[in-house]
Amino acid sequence: MxxxxxxxxxxxxxxxxxxxxxxxxxxxxxxxxxxxxxxxxxxxxxxxxxxxxxxxxxxxxxxxxxxxxxxxxxxxxxxxxxxxVSRMNLIQQINAEDLTVTVQTGVTRNQLNAELRHQGLFFPIDPGADASLGGMAATRASGTNAVRYGTMRENVLGMTVVSAQGKVLRTGTRARKSSAGYDLTRLFVGSEGTLGVITDLCLRVYPLPEAVSAAVCFFGSVDAAVQATIQIIQMGVPIARCELLDVHAVRAVNQHDHLGLREAPMLLMEFHGSPAGVAEQAQAVQEIVRELGGADFDWATTPEARSKLWTARHHAYLSALQTRPGCRCVTTDICVPISRLAESINAAVAEVEAAGLPYFIVGHVGDGNFHLGYLIDPTVPAEREAAERLSHQMVRRALTMDGTCTGEHGIGLHKQTYLIEEAGEAAVDVMRQLKQALDPHNIMNPGKIFTQP
Known part of the structure; x- marks a missing residue:
């Protein structure tokens, strides 16, 4: 070959x-x-x-x-x-009237948004890293805007895929809905490269909001910040972003980005809409956080100020790594029903504190998703074992709460056992049959999601 x-x-x-x-x-x-x-x-x-x-x-x-x-x-x-496929990075067609765009798989989200900005549009899926759009579709990515705009699942209208046999398949159209046959687009979204190679995507895009405002608010505990988030969502406030950083994450981004934020659990929020709508959303949120002891509710209304805050949030992972030179991060993400979020986070924090491992928490808590990173010394096997044990406990707890073992990272190598526990042997066997039908020689990214018998 x-x-x-x-x-x-x-x-x-x-x-x-x-x-x-x-x-x-x-x-x-x-x-x-x-x-x-x-x-x-x-x-x-x-x-x-x-x-x-x-x-x-x-x-x-x-x-x-x-x-x-x-x-x-x-x-x-x-x-x-x-x-x-990173060289396949052409933005092929922008249909502003239909709010769709067609791109090659290697186009990154920042590249796309830089081009869309000239037409008053944007693509909202923001996993933090400047990932390729094909990779984002393959892992069913979401990120900071998912609470309002959904995930890649809701924003991919169609795609071109090359099958394991080298055949070109086209799924979906630029139409907003279809009842024509099996939904092959959704089959390939989240398939993690195990069924074929995505080469082109048709995506939904959105008008840039008339007004955007970001705010930070600090709390006495992670629990109070999460309780505020739960009330914001349950009241139906159409918040665009609602991100949690615990004190360890705030301290890390302060050191990395020289921000000088108060070192306490923090919610970083963003509101989109008309000027009047944004003001109304912000007022409702401010009343909620005040009741829960939120303090220092500061606004960032200019693009520069907002960019500085969100850049720091996106740097949280790398910032945390720098707090313990030479460490590796065992990170996991779960997603639970919003009503169980506080319970899930509180239990995970209690366990890692008892174990004595350095850690940090960030989360897209507006949709019940959070990430816990354990910072381990790779030369100390006991630390890796402790991190895996804590991660295991956190995921198992999420499953008992009718949650999922991964809100956006995907299964990959790490979570194959949990997929069976979450979906059941019968469902995973159907996945294996689909894999066998589309990739009979098991050449497409083998060993990921599940193992073939």
Whole structure:
């Protein structure tokens, strides 16, 4: 296969150790050997050729966008070829009248929004990292705006996918709804590269809001901040973003971004709409947080001030890593019904405090989703074992609350056992049958989501 790839790809095939190692790791704590080769695809035809050869030779293929996944999605657990689609980064069509856009898979969210801004539009899905849109669809990403605008599931209208056999499939249209056949678009959204390679996407976009205002508010405890969030959502306030940072996360971003924020549990909120609507939302929220002891309710109304706050929030993960030089982060995310959020967070905090591990919490708490990162010394096996045990307890608790083992990270390598517990053996067996039907040789990102019998 390598001989055939060299003939077809020329310099776009690399077997250099440095390139392979770059494409053989992500933000997860797992260490795996790198892929045996990396192909830089520049067109749908390139993807078709690579997958056709891989199917013929039964060689694993791992799709790669920007490498920002957290659960080991891009690791070459069975060797094979990494297919880097980052060069497929054309914004093909903006249909402002229909509020849709068509892009290649390697376009990143920041690249898209920089282009959309000129037409008064934006794409709201914001997982923090400047991820590729194909990767975001493959992991069913969400992020800070999900409480108002939904996730990739709600915002992908259609796509082009190359199957494991090298065939080009097109799913969905630019129409806002359809009753035509099986919903193949939703099948590939969240498939984590195990069913095919996404090459093009048709996405919903939205008008830039007339008015935007952000606010920060500090609380005496994480519990009070979460209780405020619950009341905001239950009252029906259409808040666009509602992010929690615990005291450890606030301290980390202060050090990294030189912000000088009060070191206490913090809600970072954003309101979208008309000037009158934003003012009304803000007033309602201010009354709620005041009743729960919220203090220092500060506004950021200019784009520069808002950008500074949200940039710091997006840096929280890397900022936390710098508080313990040389550490690795075992991070997990769960999502629970909003009424169980406070209980879930309080229990997780009590457990990690008792264990004595350094940690931080950030969360898209407006939709019941939060992340807990355990900062471990990779040279101390007991710390890794403690982090995994605590993560296990947190996920199991979420499942007993009718929650999910992952709100947005995906299953990857890390959460395969939990998927069976959450969905049941019968449902996972249906997933395996779908995988077998679409990828009979198990070449598409093998070893992820579940193992084949």
């Amino acid at each position: 390598l001989t055939a790839l060299r003939q077809y790809c020329g310099p776009r095939l690399s077997t250099r150790q440095a390139v392979r190692e770059q494409h053989g790791r992500d933000e997860s704590p797992f260490d795996m050997p790198p892929p045996e080769a990396v192909v830089f695809a520049e067109s749908v035809d390139d993807v078709v050729e690579v997958l056709g050869l891989a199917h013929q030779h039964r060689v694993p293929v791992i799709p790669y966008g920007t490498g920002t996944s957290l659960e080991g999605h891009i690791l070459a657990v069975q060797g094979g070829v990494c297919l880097d």
